[in-house]
Amino acid sequence: MKRSSLLFAALCLTAVAISAPTARAAGTVKIGVLMPLTGNAAAAGQAAKAAIEVATDIVNNAHPELGNLPLAATAGLPNLGGAKIDVVFVDHQGNPSTAQQLATQLITQDKVNALLGAYQSSCTFTATPVAERYGIPFMVGDSAALNITTRGFKYVFRATPIATDYARTYMRFFADMKKQGKKIDSIAIVNENTDYGTSVGDAIEAEAKKDNMPVAIRIPYSASSTDVSAQVLQLKEKNPDVVIFISYTADSILYMKTMKSLDYKPQMILGDDSGFSDPSFIPAINDIAQGVMNRSAWAIGKPGSTTDEINQMYKAKTGRDLDDTSARNMQAFFALADAINRAGSTDPEKIRTALAATDLKPDQLMMGYQGIKYDSTGQNILAATYLIQLQGKQYQLVWPETAATAALQWPMRGAAQ
Amino acid sequence: MVGVQVIVGGLLLGAIYALFSSGLTLIWGMMNFINFAHGEFVMLGMYVALLVVTWLGGGPAVFAVAAAAALFALGVGLYSSLIRHVIRGPLLAQILSTFGLALLLRYTAFLVFSANFVSLPPTALAGTIKVAGIFLPVAQLVAGAAALILTIALHILLTRTTVGSKLLAVAEDRAAAMLMGIRPDHMQALAWGLSAGAAGIAGALMATAYPWSPSVGETFSLIAFVVVALGGFGSVLGSLYAGLIVGLIQAVSAFWLGAIYKDIVVYGLFVVLLWLRPQGLMGRT
């Protein structure tokens, strides 16, 4: 009895001894993260939260195995005397007005040094002006709407590629395929009709027009549809060579299943991330939609690579592979942490200056961007994306060829043999 | 040919709409009670199906019955613990209670199953049969047929059996029913059980074709409201017709007008119909 209580006391003391110096050594840097942790986009918000928690672990603790990734090898932020990053998560529930209120709360009550968020463009629209008003840097992790960065804000930065980048990538890919003799005479655009699908769909349609690529049909639809046979029949009738889907999770799975059951298979299906990157997607459709392509700037990579290590950490935490949407949020977090470290201070003005001066090279990134460098609006001009293809039970990087890890299969196979 | 395919698809979908809406019309019509949590019953039916498939295995018959049974129990339980007390209160208290209930059920599922999307593993119902150039997905065919049979069975139960007469008697005049020796609470608990059970089985059938997450209920609630109001409150047969019509209109307008207009057409027709025939298709004046 006595012994065990002694042991307990000793354990407590060690715990205190271990935790005390790290917690108080160099103060902390606070980053507020706004995500939809409940509501309709909860799945994406929760995944992004887990990814940012992994990223925090990577920055705060020594991870020499992660190669050139800035701040991984050291514990904490070296230029701030090894200060740790303390992340405060809040749930804006997908409600723009709540997002605005929470941004105020994070800035004035939690005294965060920077913000990251907010998934839905609507919530980013209302949260960023608060940050601008208080002069707190706001890193947009993943919001599609183009005009988030075109409002003349000084404190808003976006590391992720945006709709026009994706659209251009697709057009370059099509041009490349045509050069190889593949037949792409027309495409179809199928987009869910909220801000994400509409932004990306519009961008693709505009770029296709520029490239003289005929758009056989454009089908906007509601992501909560319980049945998509009518849309699939429309596609079947127009019979385009490539169908681009800008879809969320349930609807993208539903499309694949419905196309299978209505016996329709175009030359190629190209998913625009989101639903196609949801970890629920592959197991649901992998025996009926072999060869389906997807946009992603994230690739798990070869065993032992930095990206593979990161994926292992994420998988240990959540039991699922890291998806592109969450990975882009994670990359945004790293870019923000790197800027704070270079600022050498928690002063928002200095962080802003450091962010504006960001110049990260491809080997310092976990994503397949050509780098991170912001233009005067705060948009990353070196953002790029890969195209990946479902082969077996995993996506393989197939385009651009310089980065490819597997050969592209064209046309897509559909059902697994 | 494409036209026939569109119509067949719409009718198959409509049959499912009819099944989960018939549950709503049962209590809405009989107790004059709006249940905002009805879509959540469908959602829970889907998760019950998933649990049964992953833990016990078994085909659609097994998990559909399990979902019906589990939701029947939930319906009866909710009636005796909550609904019984608010049912004679003001309309607004009823709205409050079921709206709160919807949140409670949705986020309990969220807590237990996480926000991630899930689908049923491929069942015996995968695959498609082709009849005269028309593709019939087996899952939807079975679900549609089952929905049709169950909805008609529910209708027969209400109109042709003693239990049905008792249920209707309670709905008509509670006091008089009591004088006839019927125990209203038992009957209404049964109605709630049947209502939730029908939603549960519809959920299980939907799950064979449709991936979902805890927030899926909202979609079903809205559809069910329209179907019930269109069919006429309290008329199971009305909700069968209305379900088929809504499914058909959605499919046809999505194909010929475009998918985003399908709900505009449904709601638009609904408003016009309410204006012309406020008692619904089969409702009593």
Next chain:
Amino acid sequence: MRQTFGLRAIALLLAAGLLLYPVVFTDPFYRDVGVTFLLAAISASAWNIVGGYAGQVSVGHSMFFGLGAYAPLLVYNLWGWPPIAGVPFGIALAISLALVIGMPTFRLTGHYFSMATLAVAELIRIFAGTWGLVGAAIGLQGPATGRAWWDLTFRSELPYYYIFLGVLALLLATTAIIENRRFGFYLRAIKASERAARNLGVPARRIKMMALALSAAFTSVAGSLYVVKTGFIDPDSGFGILVSVQMVIVAALGGAGTLLGPLVGALILVPLQTATNTWFGGSGSGLTYILYGGIIVLIARFEPGGLSELWPRLLPRLWKRAHAA
């Protein structure tokens, strides 16, 4: 007599509390919560005129809220006018819509009216999401930084607070006046039994129509206030079903058909929402809504008439206890 005196004292205390709140709580976040509370109270009080007093339970009031919210940003985006100039347009549109809706739907009673309003609101929401002029799915933004004071984009929450408070006072004063006029009696007669009211010569349809128009106008103003404060509107935050439901819940929770019921409802619901989200939101476990939903269920179960019905029952008891002590 004593009871009304007690209520009046409480009302005075409430007014003083509301006036002083931002002076006591200077933290921007608390002030922002105050603004949210006022907005919820305004919307629910506006809904209350037709939903509470006249007993016509609309589940689609977001259609008026959305019109009021879109109009200011529309005039700003189209012509560069200050958003506030859109408010009269919003009111006019809302009243017109109320008349168009009211004519057919007031032939319907009970649930049919509720369902019709729900369907019309959904119709408008989907339509707004497809219409490019109003920003389609992406929505409309206000001025990011105000060009002058008349853009009403303030750095501080304080001006919003007092503008909102002023509108709430106006709305409650209007409601209080109606309560004691013939109009108010007609409304309650219709609520109690429309058939009986008609037989006694109450022009039921016209009265209901007037109530709906008045309610729509104030709901539209609530939408305008929302958008002036947040600077952004999209179909879901303007016309979404949750916007409508929130109004119903707030009013029902406090006590529909009473002057201060919606205020009481907002006073309970908004802090409850904020607190649960602050405590549990970051964990992302969904506990926020489990608690929130649970409390709503409990109130519906044990106080079906709304919480403001508690006062008249509690007050005499408290009074007695105070005198006994």
